[in-house]
Amino acid sequence: MFASRTMRGVAIVGVIAAIAGAAFYFHETRNRHHLGKSASNHEYTKGVADNLAKVQRSGADELTLPETVIKRMGLTVAPVQTPTHAINLPGFQGVLALDNDRLSRVHARFGGEVVELGHSTDGSDPTLRVGEKVRRGDLLAVIWSTELGQKKSELVDALTKLKAEEQLRDRLKTLFKEGAGAGRSYRDAEKDVQSRLVEIASLDRSLRTWRVTDEDIAEIHAEATRVAKADELVETAMPSAEANDWAKVEVRAPMSGVILEKNVVVGDIVGTDTDLFKIGDLSQLAVWAHVYEEDLPLLESLPHPILWTVSLPSRQGTFPGMLEKVGAVIDPTQHTALVTGRVKNQSELLKIGQSVTVTVQLPPPEHELELPVTAVVEDGRQSVVFVQPASGELHFVRRPVHVVRRFRNTIYVRAAESGLQPGELIVTAGALMLQNAIDQLPDPTASTKTIAGSPTSPSSDSRGPG
Template sequence: MSNSMMDVTTKHATSSPPNKVDDKPVESPPQGRSRGVFGRTARLVLSSLGPTLVLIGFAAVFYYGHHHDWRIPKFAALTGPVETSVDDWCEEHAVPESICVECDPTLMPKGPDYGWCADHGVHNCTLDHPDVSQLKEPPSQKELVADLQRAVRAFEIAPRKENNSSCGIYKTRIQFASIEAVQQAGVDVELVERQSIVESIFGNGEIVYDPTRLASLASRVPGSVWSVSKNIGDPVSEGEVLAVIDAVEVGDLKTMLLRSLAEEKLQRQNVARLSQAGKSGAIAGSRILDAEAALAKAHADVLSAEQSLINLGLPVDVDRLRELSEKQVLNELRMLGIPESLRNQINLETATTNLLPILSPMNGIVVQRSVTPGEVVNPSRILFQVADTQQMWLQLSVPLENMDQLEVGQQIRFTPDGSRRVVEGKLDWVSTSVDKETRMVGVRAILANTDGKLRNETFGMGEIILREESDAIVIPTGSSHWEGCCQVVFVRDKNYFDSPDSYKVFHVRSVRLGAINGDVTEVLSGVLPGEVIATAGSDVLKAQLLKNNLGAGCDCVAE
């Protein structure tokens, strides 16, 4: 290129107006630098687009789960057209809303509502209104009358836990969607039945000897033991000799009686002689009077000695002794009180007159002996105890709160510790005081012991029978629930199995409970035999009941 051309070109280039921004010249960026800015911008857009798409995906999943009850769609729904379904689930009662009998009572109309029964303390009382029961056939009138009488007896004997009359929870029904739903919830059922029931008061007790048939024997005067005839466990009869005591005081009394008899005999003869002589006037009347006074004194001495011997348990026939010689009287007094069986062992010539027999006052058994021959004894020491064990006492301690339920004549059953034998008796005494330490009331019963198997100081558990019923209405223990103000059970609807489409409903029923006998509990009112109630798993129904009435309390009235 020529120099002229280069100059023109240069000139033309330099003569063009410069690029301006705000009247300032701007340099055009080079071509390589422009491509770098565009790349960074594209990468920035792509990096921010990823999290945005993730958030949009999460939102879509949440929206689908919320509107499809968080169920995974079936493969056909994902690959083909899906029809839009209406939400048919009752969250409150956990069943499809289209079959919810609580939300739509017209599906299963409720029966008559008789309200509160003041006599039996339940709502919709089945005893007064058996038509409310879930039975295909109502009970007979005879059965209802017997159940009513049984309830009256139970209410008279003891107070029962009361329900709240204002509670309307009995109007509630617990529904399941299907039989399978009931099984999955673990709910089991049992029939309300009839069974014998016993209501009792229990108390710890002890068998002891009947104190009115227990004799503690001692020597009535000091002395030494001459002989012992009986040992522990020996049966004895009334009047039988247990031991013989050699007591000097006894010998003195016998001697006194012997002298008194001799003096009385002498004075009687003297009075007779003087009286005969007085008839002729040879004897002064004063001497006769003195003789009669001496005779009276001798007679009094005889009576005194006789009474002293009787007080020692030595009865003496004074009239008979008056007819005997002094030798015979002495032999008779020496063996006074000694039975014939023992007299054969005694030498009358050498035997002492000090012998005092200890006799059994009753038929029984020697239960204690604390004496041996030769021992010195006195009236303060017990030598023998004799008990009539044909009859024993049972002493029980019962709580003070059961005091009003006790009556003389009630039957008592006693089970000794370590034994399966049950002993029966009758309550015959209730203490008028309360133990100041234990606050228990003492009661007593008489026990027959004809076989002799009961033992003194045997501990065990006593049961005072308040009431026995042979055909009581019972349910399994634990199948009823206290829901806050009422004791309730869940009764299965009588049409539960009528058809596959029948409503799977349990009715809430308030009940009054009676005695508990192990695995069964008596129901005084609220259900009838033949009804079916929830047992195992009934806590599930209680939970649903509390959920349905949450916050309502006892004032809730289910519509």
């Protein structure tokens, strides 16, 4: 029994010893891991510090780097260039509309009944319909106007009476000269002729005011002559309307274009204020675009005419046009102004109401320099570039620039205010790292500055002017 107890005690002691040994092993392993990691962090920090120590800040805006650091940072330089090509401004959103200067509302010159409609130009349809093309002078409709027929008949009646009154005056004049007639009768006949001439002139002016053509007026005079020659009675001088279409008024297209509206059918009674048709010339459309107010000064400074191109999301290619006017009102909600212009549509692929994107092209700007976006470092306060005074030098100088406009890959700066000259070398890759180096290194010129007679600590100006 004692021996068995002894054996159980030895087994328990062995298990405890094994657990203790394992715990000691894991503890030592963890310690060695932490020591290795700390050593690695220390080496990394030491490497960064060594690289930073190799970079010298030789002035408030100057850095000198070893060649090995330049290669490791991947710095590249390129010469400053002046713009040589046109610049496309960011697109404006707009919509196509009908050009009101190319829209004609067709009215009848006389009220009456529509007795006939024009036919399609290709003969495919007996009557004109919306969407069909017409040429200037094409017949659109025929209206029977009682008013015009009466005016024409009044002129024929007056001309016929004038002929009879002139004949009577001439006979009385002959009798008066022969002493066989009274002078008073001759003078009365002369007055009647003069009164009739005044009446005819008034009727003639009325017809011309109604824009009756010279050919129609000449036909009225010819009809009066025929009546007089036939020696017909004045009461029967009015011609047959069915015979010569005396009261018909033709309505013809005032311009070439497309029928946008048709508001009449045969049998309608129309007035002079009725829009019988609306014809639009779609070879050129109006463009209404909205421009943000911060872009307006640039647009207004451009020389006229201002050319632009119009593109559609649903169709490839662009269409040329011209900006004509900048609106005088700013939308208080969108902070945009309405600009209007035109776009050519000779192929009639563009449709009224379509959404478009309008792009204005600027000529190569004078007194500006073109820089890649990667060359300019901006922190919200100023924009800077790093200049390499000479090719191959390890010295770089930070220089502030005045940005005029920004694009996705290019930035334009004003040459006079930036101090850059075409051909100067600037850093195009790695400029941000140079800016960070200046931020981290103390300014050597800060030790010479004093405030209230005391030297200023370098840490008080650690960021420099950047």
